[in-house]
Amino acid sequence: MAQRLDLLDxxxxxRLGGIxxxxxxxxxxxxxxxxxxPFRGFSVEFTEHRAYQxxxxxxxxxxxxxGRSDRLFVKQFEEETNLRSMILVDASRxxxxxxxxxxxxxxxxxxxxxxxxxxxxxRQRDATGLVTFDDQVRQVIPARVKAGQWTRIVRGLLDTxxxxxxxxxxxxxxxxxxxxxxxxxxxxxxxLFDRELALAALRYLRxxxxxxxxxxxxxxxxxELSGPPEVRFxxxxxxxxxxxxxxxxxxxxADTVRREIAAxxxxxxxxxxxxxxxxxxxxxxxxxxxxx
Amino acid sequence: xSFIHPLALLGxxxxxxxxxxxxxxxxxxxxxxFPPVRYLSAAERESARRLKLRHLLLLxxxxxxxxxxxxxxxxxxxxxxxxxxxxxxxxxxxxxxxPSSGAIVDGGLVLDRLRVAARSSVGRTTSADRVWLMLCDGxxxxxxxxxxxxxxxxxxxxWLRLDLVQAVERAARIxxxxxxxxxxxxxxxxxxxxxxxxxxAAVPSDVRVLxxxxxxxxxxRGIASVTVSEGAAVIDLSGSMLDAGGAPxxxxxxxxxxxxxxxxxxxxxxxxxxxxxxxxxxxRAVVTVSLPAQSLAPGWWVGEAALEPDxxxxxxxxxxxxxxxxxxxxxxxxxxxxxxxxxxxxxQEGKHVVPGRDVVISGGEVPTSSRAIVQPPADPALVGxxxxxxxSRGVPWRWGQLGTPGVLxxxxxxxxxxxxxxxxxxxxxxxxxxxxxxxxxxATVNGEPxxxxxxxxxxxxxxxxxxxxxLPAAPGFVPFVDALVNRIVMGEAEVxxxxxxxxxxxxxxxxxxxxxxxxxxxxRESDLTPAPPAVVTAALGGKDRTAVLSADRFAxxxxxxxxxxxxxxxxxxxxxxxxxxxxxxxxxxR
Numbered sequence: 001m002a003q004r005l006d007l008l009d010x011x012x013x014x015r016l017g018g019i020x021x022x023x024x025x026x027x028x029x030x031x032x033x034x035x036x037x038p039f040r041g042f043s044v045e046f047t048e049h050r051a052y053q054x055x056x057x058x059x060x061x062x063x064x065x066x067g068r069s070d071r072l073f074v075k076q077f078e079e080e081t082n083l084r085s086m087i088l089v090d091a092s093r094x095x096x097x098x099x100x101x102x103x104x105x106x107x108x109x110x111x112x113x114x115x116x117x118x119x120x121x122x123r124q125r126d127a128t129g130l131v132t133f134d135d136q137v138r139q140v141i142p143a144r145v146k147a148g149q150w151t152r153i154v155r156g157l158l159d160t161x162x163x164x165x166x167x168x169x170x171x172x173x174x175x176x177x178x179x180x181x182x183x184x185x186x187x188x189x190x191x192l193f194d195r196e197l198a199l200a201a202l203r204y205l206r207x208x209x210x211x212x213x214x215x216x217x218x219x220x221x222x223x224e225l226s227g228p229p230e231v232r233f234x235x236x237x238x239x240x241x242x243x244x245x246x247x248x249x250x251x252x253x254a255d256t257v258r259r260e261i262a263a264x265x266x267x268x269x270x271x272x273x274x275x276x277x278x279x280x281x282x283x284x285x286x287x288x289x290x291x292x
Numbered sequence: 293x294s295f296i297h298p299l300a301l302l303g304x305x306x307x308x309x310x311x312x313x314x315x316x317x318x319x320x321x322x323x324x325x326f327p328p329v330r331y332l333s334a335a336e337r338e339s340a341r342r343l344k345l346r347h348l349l350l351l352x353x354x355x356x357x358x359x360x361x362x363x364x365x366x367x368x369x370x371x372x373x374x375x376x377x378x379x380x381x382x383x384x385x386x387x388x389x390x391p392s393s394g395a396i397v398d399g400g401l402v403l404d405r406l407r408v409a410a411r412s413s414v415g416r417t418t419s420a421d422r423v424w425l426m427l428c429d430g431x432x433x434x435x436x437x438x439x440x441x442x443x444x445x446x447x448x449x450x451w452l453r454l455d456l457v458q459a460v461e462r463a464a465r466i467x468x469x470x471x472x473x474x475x476x477x478x479x480x481x482x483x484x485x486x487x488x489x490x491x492x493a494a495v496p497s498d499v500r501v502l503x504x505x506x507x508x509x510x511x512x513r514g515i516a517s518v519t520v521s522e523g524a525a526v527i528d529l530s531g532s533m534l535d536a537g538g539a540p541x542x543x544x545x546x547x548x549x550x551x552x553x554x555x556x557x558x559x560x561x562x563x564x565x566x567x568x569x570x571x572x573x574x575x576r577a578v579v580t581v582s583l584p585a586q587s588l589a590p591g592w593w594v595g596e597a598a599l600e601p602d603x604x605x606x607x608x609x610x611x612x613x614x615x616x617x618x619x620x621x622x623x624x625x626x627x628x629x630x631x632x633x634x635x636x637x638x639x640q641e642g643k644h645v646v647p648g649r650d651v652v653i654s655g656g657e658v659p660t661s662s663r664a665i666v667q668p669p670a671d672p673a674l675v676g677x678x679x680x681x682x683x684s685r686g687v688p689w690r691w692g693q694l695g696t697p698g699v700l701x702x703x704x705x706x707x708x709x710x711x712x713x714x715x716x717x718x719x720x721x722x723x724x725x726x727x728x729x730x731x732x733x734x735a736t737v738n739g740e741p742x743x744x745x746x747x748x749x750x751x752x753x754x755x756x757x758x759x760x761x762x763l764p765a766a767p768g769f770v771p772f773v774d775a776l777v778n779r780i781v782m783g784e785a786e787v788x789x790x791x792x793x794x795x796x797x798x799x800x801x802x803x804x805x806x807x808x809x810x811x812x813x814x815x816r817e818s819d820l821t822p823a824p825p826a827v828v829t830a831a832l833g834g835k836d837r838t839a840v841l842s843a844d845r846f847a848x849x850x851x852x853x854x855x856x857x858x859x860x861x862x863x864x865x866x867x868x869x870x871x872x873x874x875x876x877x878x879x880x881x882r
Contacts, residue, residue, distance in 0.1 A: 094327035192327055222328050233326035242332050243321050248343060252335040260331060 006030040006116075006285025011104050013284065014112065019154050023115035026284045030120070049073040083126040084143045084183030086175060087114045089157065090217075092134040093236045094192045096162040098280070099221025106217045109280040110188040111157045113215065113287055117186060118153045120288070130156045131178070133171030134163025142178065165237045168193045172201030182209040190217050191264060192237070203271050213274040213291065216264060218257075220279050225253040294379065294473075296367035296858070303362035310354035314347075346877060353874040357867055364863035378851040380420035382470030384463035385413050385440075387447060388456070388481030390428040391606040391813040394449035395482070395820055397510045403449055406480040409504050409846065413478050414440045416851055422470055426463060428454040449606065451793045453814035456481060460501055460832045461493040468496040478850060479503035479832065483840075485823035486816035488831040495833030502850055503832060503840045506822035513543060513577075514607025514818030517789065518597045518810075520583065520614035521706055523771070527597050529577040530818040531607075547581050549595040580707075590618040592785075592805055594796050607818045613796045613808040615785040620777045621648020627655025628667065631756050631764035635773040644774050651777050655755065658682055663748040663781045667755045668717050675717070687746045689732075691717035695740055695753065700763070702735035702743065705775060707768050713737045715760040716753040719744050734780060750781045 006029035013022055049062060052072035060074040095107035104112075114130065121128040122145065129143030130153045139156040141149075168189060175185065185205055191198070191214075206212050227233075227246040234241040246253075261277050268275035276290040295301065326332070336343075369379060387410045393403040410425070417423045417437055424432040425440050428450040433443055460477055467475040475498055481487065483506040495501055513531030520526075527545050546561050561581070583595075593616065598609040622645045624632050632653050639645040652659040656669025658681035668691050669678050679690040695718040700711040719741040734750075735743035742753040754760035756773075763769055785807050792811035799807040823831070825840040832838045841849055 097325060097327050190327065192330065218328075222326075222331075225332075227324060228322055230321040232321045232323040233329055233332055234323055235329035236325045236327060238329075240329055240333075241323065242329055242336060244332060244336060248346065249332070249335055249339060252339040253332060256331045256335040256338070257328070 006283060006288065008283055010109055010112070010280060010282070010284055011102055014104055014108060019111055019115045019157060020151075022112050022284075023119050023154070026112070026116045026288070027119045027123070030116070030285045030288050031123075048076050050076060083121070083124070084179065084181050085118075085121045085126055085128045086131060086143055086179055086183065086185050087118055087128065087153075088131045088133065088171060088175065088185065088187045088189070089114050089160070090134070090168065090187075090189030091132045091138055091160045091163045092190075092192070093162055093164055094190055095217070097219065097236065099219040103219065104280050106190050106219060106280055107162060109278075110215075110217055113278075113284055114157060114186075114188055115150075115154050116284055116288060117291075119150055122150050127183075128153065129178070131171060131175055132156065132160040133168065135165040135170070137171045137174050138163060140174075140178065143183070169197040169201040172198065172205065176201075176204060176208065179205070179208070179210060182211075184211040184213065186213045186215065188215040188217060190222075195264065195267070199267050199271070202268075202273055206271055206273060211274075212272075214264070214268055214276065215287070215290075216261065216275065216277045218277065218279050220281050223254070223257055223279065225250045294369050296369065296379070298366060300362060300366035303365060304359060306362065307355050307358045309358065310351055314351060349877055350874065353870055353877065357870040357874060360863050360867040360870060364860040364867060367858055367860045368863070370857055370859045378416070378418070379473040380422075381417075381474040381476055381851050382422045382467040382472045383413070383417070383476045383478060383851070384424045384426055384432065384467055385410050385478045386426045386454075386456070386459050386463060386480060387444065388428060388454050388479075388487070389447050389450045390454045390481075390487070391449060391451055391817040392482055392484055392487075392604060392820055393428075394606050395510050395512065395604040397507050397603065401449075402482050402507065403447070405507060406482075406504070407444055407447060409480045409843065410444045410478075411441060412847060413480075413850055414444065420472075421851075422467075422472060424463075424466065426459060428452045430454065430459060430462070432463075432466065451606070451811070451813055452791050453817055454481070454487060456483070456487045457491060457493045457831055460495065464493065464495040464499045464501065464833070468499050474851065475499045476851065477501045478846075482506050482820065483822045483828055484817070484819060485821050485827065486819050488823050488827060492830060492834070493832050495837050497837065499833070499837060501833045501838040502846060503828055503838065504846050505825070505840050505842050509822055510603040510820050512602055512604045512607070512818055512820045513599060514604065514813075514815070515545075515597050515599060515610040516607075516815030516818060518595075518610055518612035519706070520593075520595075520612060520787075521704070521775075524580045524582045524707070525595065525597065525612065526706055527579045527581065528815070529579070529599070530815050531820075543577060543579075544600060545579050545581065546598045547583075547595055548598065549584065549593060590616045592798065592808065596794075604818065604820065606813050607815075609794060610810070610812040611794050611796050612810050613787050613798075615787075615805075615808075617778050617782055617785075619644055619646050620782055621646050621650035622653065622777045623647060623649055623651075624653040625655060625657065625659070627657060627670070628653045629655055629755060629757050631758070631769065632773065635764075635770045636777075638770050639774055639777075645777055651781055653777070658685055658687075658749075665750045665752070665776055665781055667752045670755060682749070682751070685749065687749050687751070688721050689719050689741075689744050689746055689751050690721045691751075691753075692720040693718055696738055698738035700735055700737060700742065700761075704734050704780075705743075705772065708735070708763065708766070708772055711766055711768075712762040713742065713754055713760070714762075716742060719751060719753050745780060748781065748783075750776060 006026045016022060016025065050073065052061065052074050056074050062073045062075050065071060065073045089110050091107060095110060096105050098105040118128045125145055127143040127145040128149060130139060130141040131137060132139040138160045141152050141156045202212050225246045230243065230245050232241050232243045265275045278287045387406055389403055393406060395402050414423060414437055423440060424434050425443055426432050427447060429452055456479065460479060463477045467477060477499060479501060483503060513529055516528040516530040518525055518527050525547055529543060544561060592613060594611065594613045596609055596611045601608055622636060624636055636645060649661050651663045651665065652661040653665045655667050656674050656678050658664065658666055658678060669675055675691050682690060695716045697714045700708055700713055702708055716737055732745045733741045734745055737753065744751050756764050758764050763772060787807065788809045790809050790811050791814050794812045797809045798805045828840050829835045829838045
C-alpha cells in the first residue's frame, strides 16, 4: 500500500529528494486525504447545510436529504474570490538549528512547509508570493498565479542562505508595502525575536485587512531541555551564552517555554491572528491541516 | 570522644570530594549552540535563588554524608549516662575473700557485698575485654564471663590472708602487659589497714586502680596465737578489747583439750585483760591459762582456744598442739651448783626427771655425755679451757668477755622474760656457723645471746646462781630447769603455725611423730579497722592512679569507657537519612 508522504516523519520525507519532490508528494497526499479543498474562495462553492426557512429558493433544497430523512435542508455556497497569499519564511541563523542530526533544521522544515503551502495555493489559482528574511529582507517574490511561480518560489527558498540575526518587524513592515490588496500572510518562524515589535507589525497587517497566520516552529529539543550535566549554551545569533545544568533547569525552562507559547497564542488571538505551534518532528500533513 | 578505629578518620579527606567535583565540573563545560538562550536566561533568572540554595544544600548534604560514613567506620565512642559499651579493657578484679570478709556488718556478710560488686564488674565486660579474677589465694583466674561469674558465685570466705599491695602490684603488671586500650584493677576488699603493707605498690602509669570504699567498721577480737609452755597455754588476743563505752573489757577465753587418742575433752577458762600500754591496749591482750593436770602426761596433745562469738567467727577459735616428753634421765655435776641440784630434786620428786646420764648439767666442764647443759665455769681462769673443750666437741659457741647486766628475753621461755641477769659472759661465735646459726639462740640479754643450743649441747651465759642471775630465786626456776632438761636439750618437737582452715596436722617420720602444724587464720585478719582512703591511695599506686570510690561512683567509674557508647549505628542511620534527603533534594528539585 502506498504511503502518504504528508503523514510521515518530516526527516524521512526530506530524504526522498529536493524541496519540489517533497512538497509535491506532501501536497498529493494531503489533498488525497481531504474530501474537499481546504481553502474556500476560488469558485461558487458549497459550504454547509441549514434548515429550510420560508422564502428560501427551492433550487438550493437538498433533495437527497429530503428523500432520506424527510427533512428540509438547503445548501449554502460561498462566493469565489481571488486570494493573494504571501509566505514569509524566517531565514535567520537560529532557524538553521536542529536538536539532533536525525531531525530537519527548522529552516529546512520551514522551506518544505512553505513550498507545500505555496503549491496548494497555486493549485487553487491563488496568487502566491514569498518573502525570506533574517535581520533584513533577503528574497521577495511577488504574489503571482502564473505558471512557473511555484518554481520561482522554490528557487527563492533555495537561494536564500542562512542569515544572521532576526528582525521580523523590518521584513513585515516592508511586506505591507508589497501587499496592496487584502490577502493572506503566512509567517513561518521560530519567533526568536522581540515579540512586541513583531506583533506590532502583524497587527498592522491585520489592520490592513489581511488574514494573518503564524507558524511557530520549534525543534523538540527546544521544548524539553536536555544535555550533559553542565553545558554552556550559546545563542548562534547574538553569541550570548549561559552555563546551566540542564537536568536541574529543565522544569523551569519548560515552564518558560510554555509561558512564551501561551503569550504568543494569547497575543495573536487578541488581534485575530491565527497562531500554530509546530514542532519539526510533526508530519507536514498535520501542519498543513492546521490551516483548514 | 574516642574511636575504636581511629585510622579510619583519614577518610575524612574524602569529605572534600563533593566540593572538588563541583569545582572541577565547573571548569570546562562543553559549549553548545542553542537558539532559545533567551528562554534559558529567563528560566535561570527565575530559578537562580532556588538553584543556589539547592547547590549549597546538596554540597552540605553530600559532605555531611561522607563525614558521617567515615565517622561511622571509625566507630566513635560517645559519653553516655550509665551503661553502654566501653573500649577494650584489660582488667583484674581482686575479690578479697580473706577471713576478714566473713565478718557480719549491718546484718550482712562483707563478702556478699564484695561479690555483688565483682559480679557487676564482670557483667560489664565484653568479648573485647580481657578479665581475670584474683581471690585471696593470689591465683589469677581467666576465662569467659560466664565462667568468672560462676567462680564469683561459688566463692566463699577463705582462710588465707591477701596482701593487697602485693596483689595490686601483680595485677597491675598483668594488665599493663596487655595490648588493649584501657587497663584497670578493681579492688573489692574490706581494705583492712593490716592488708596494706608499709611499702607502696609499683603501679604502671597506664593502669587505673579502683578500690571500693569499705563499709562500716565492725568491732572484733580474735585469737592471734596459742603457745604452750611450762604447762600453761599462752593465748595472744588481737582486735578491740574495749566495751561499748570504750573501757578495757576482760575477755573470757575457753580452752578445750582433746587428745584425739581416746581421751576425753578437758576444758579450762581464763580472762584476758588488755595491757596497760594505752597505745596497744585496745588491740592486744595476753592470757595464760594453766593446762589441766591430765594434759601433762607424755605424748602429743591437741587443744583449741575459743572466744565468745562476735562479728567475725573465723578468728574466734584457734587450735594448737604440744608434746609432753617422757621424764628425762638427768644428773648434775658438782660444779652445776646447789640451785640446779635443788631444782632437780624437786623435779625428781614430781617425776619430771629421773636419775640417769642422758642429760648432764655441768658447771664449766664439758661432759662427754650425749646431751649436756653447760654453765660457764665459776673461775674465769677456766673459761679458756672450757672453750677449747667446747670446740673439740664441735660446738661453735664460746664464752667471751663479760657482758653488761640486763634482763632475760626469750620467746621460747616466755614466762621468764624480764628476769634480771647481773653477771654474764657474752656467748660468741655461733652466728652463721652453728648447725642452726642464729636460730640456736633461745634467750638473750641486752640483745646478746644468753642461752644457746648447738646440737645436743646447751650453753648458758650465766651460772644458775643468784650471784649471776635472779632466775634461781624466781618461782619459775624449777619449770625453767624442767624445760632445759625435758624440752630444750632433748630437742623439742617443733610445732609450726600456718594459714589455713583451723586444724592440726602432724608430721611423721616412719612411725614417729616428729612435729605438728597448727592451722588458723593470720592474726592480722582480726583487725577489721579499714585503712583511711589516703592510706589506701598511697599504698596502691598513688592518687594519680588509684581512687577509693563509693559503690555508686565505683559503678560509674569502672571501665573508663563504660559510659561511652558506640555511635556508629546512629551515624549509619543518620547517613541513610542524609542519603534519602540528598536523593529527594537532587530529584525533586530538578
